[in-house]
Amino acid sequence: MTFTDRTKDPRALRHWYGDIEADYVYTSGVAGERFFRELRDHGRLLGTRCGECGKRWIPPKLFCEDCFREVSEFVDLPATGRVAAACAVRVDIERNPLPQAVVWGLVRFKGFEGGLVHRLLIAPERGRAGLVVRPVLRDAASRTGAITDLEGFAP
Numbered sequence: 643m644t645f646t647d648r649t650k651d652p653r654a655l656r657h658w659y660g661d662i663e664a665d666y667v668y669t670s671g672v673a674g675e676r677f678f679r680e681l682r683d684h685g686r687l688l689g690t691r692c693g694e695c696g697k698r699w700i701p702p703k704l705f706c707e708d709c710f711r712e713v714s715e716f717v718d719l720p721a722t723g724r725v726a727a728a729c730a731v732r733v734d735i736e737r738n739p740l741p742q743a744v745v746w747g748l749v750r751f752k753g754f755e756g757g758l759v760h761r762l763l764i765a766p767e768r769g770r771a772g773l774v775v776r777p778v779l780r781d782a783a784s785r786t787g788a789i790t791d792l793e794g795f796a797p
């Protein structure tokens with residue numbers, strides 16, 4: 643049986659294990675460029691707002707997913723967000739124990755679609771949905787225009 647033959651039995655498919663080298667470079671795009679410049683130069687977190695339906699997004703988008711209009715209005719995020727999900731990471735990518743657990747979370751902002759996944763600057767046992775957090779930025783002189791200009795979120 644080949645891959646293109648139809649089957650409902652996954653054991654009937656031929657397969658082999660291997661590695662395929664696949665490198666990608668993703669650009670941040672026009673909206674992402676502005677997001678990172680504002681973060682680096684002014685310490686602001688920006689989303690976008692659709693002028694037609696009023697929906698707002700973080701990360702910022704240039705086209706509305708609902709009404710397909712071009713979006714050109716950038717708006718500040720609220721000063722605080724709320725953790726929607728949290729996870730304590732205790733091993734590195736090679737499964738070696740980390741000296742200290744790192745907490746990651748999805749932070750959502752009131753009135754915005756989407757959110758930001760980033761470090762939560764808290765002890766692992768404090769990581770929970772519903773926690774109100776604020777962004778913590780690096781010193782202005784050390785910012786590079788990357789998401790790491792945001793150190794994370796703290797209560």
Ligand SMILES: [Zn+2]
Pocket residue numbers: 692693694695696697706707708709710711
């Ligand atoms: Zn819209």
